[in-house]
Amino acid sequence: MYAILKTVHSYWAYIVLIILTLATLRSLIGFFTKKTFGVSDFRAGLFGLIVSHIQLLIGLILYFVSPWFDQWSQGMGAVMKDAQTRLYLVEHPTINILALVFITLGWSLHKRVAEDSKKFFRIGTFYAIGLVLLLSRIPWSTWLG
Numbered sequence: 001m002y003a004i005l006k007t008v009h010s011y012w013a014y015i016v017l018i019i020l021t022l023a024t025l026r027s028l029i030g031f032f033t034k035k036t037f038g039v040s041d042f043r044a045g046l047f048g049l050i051v052s053h054i055q056l057l058i059g060l061i062l063y064f065v066s067p068w069f070d071q072w073s074q075g076m077g078a079v080m081k082d083a084q085t086r087l088y089l090v091e092h093p094t095i096n097i098l099a100l101v102f103i104t105l106g107w108s109l110h111k112r113v114a115e116d117s118k119k120f121f122r123i124g125t126f127y128a129i130g131l132v133l134l135l136s137r138i139p140w141s142t143w144l145g
């Protein structure tokens with residue numbers, strides 16, 4: 001169970017980062033070039049929302065089955081003192097959940113406005129913030145190493 005989830009979470013991360021980057025760029029370009037918000041823009045944003053939410057769900061289950069979770073038995077102080085356990089058990093989950101809040105907000109807020117430029121702006125900026133947050137807390141050394 002753990003091995004499968006870890007592998008899926010690890011590979012799905014590529015899909016999340018690629019799709020979110022494309023959806024963000026598409027919206028920002030649409031905003032700056034004053035394009036019409038079309039069906040493919042809607043689909044790109046929705047696709048980004050769905051793949052990132054799937055990653056969130058996989059991550060939430062992985063958290064409790066990962067050997068990292070056992071480190072909590074050492075107590076909060078020990079977990080926070082070590083950069084690795086702090087990243088896996090505290091920073092990566094909390095910052096990524098926050099990133100998902102931004103992405104979900106961007107998606108919900110774009111539906112509340114009728115103007116195309118505002119739709120692009122809301123998705124573009126909120127997804128960009130979410131993406132920066134995700135990138136800031138990826139365990140790069142173990143992922144790519």
Ligand code: HEM
Nearest residue numbers: 010013016055056059060062063066093096097139142143
């Ligand atoms: C939604 C965006 C997320 C992305 C893009 C992401 C990405 C990643 C990546 C690239 C790794 C490294 C995998 C490896 O070493 O091969 C990782 C590990 C991990 N992630 Fe996430 N993650 C996300 C959300 C979450 C959430 C919300 C949680 C928990 C609530 C979580 C829990 C974990 C855990 C526990 C590990 C370490 C697994 C282990 O080595 O045992 N992730 N994540």
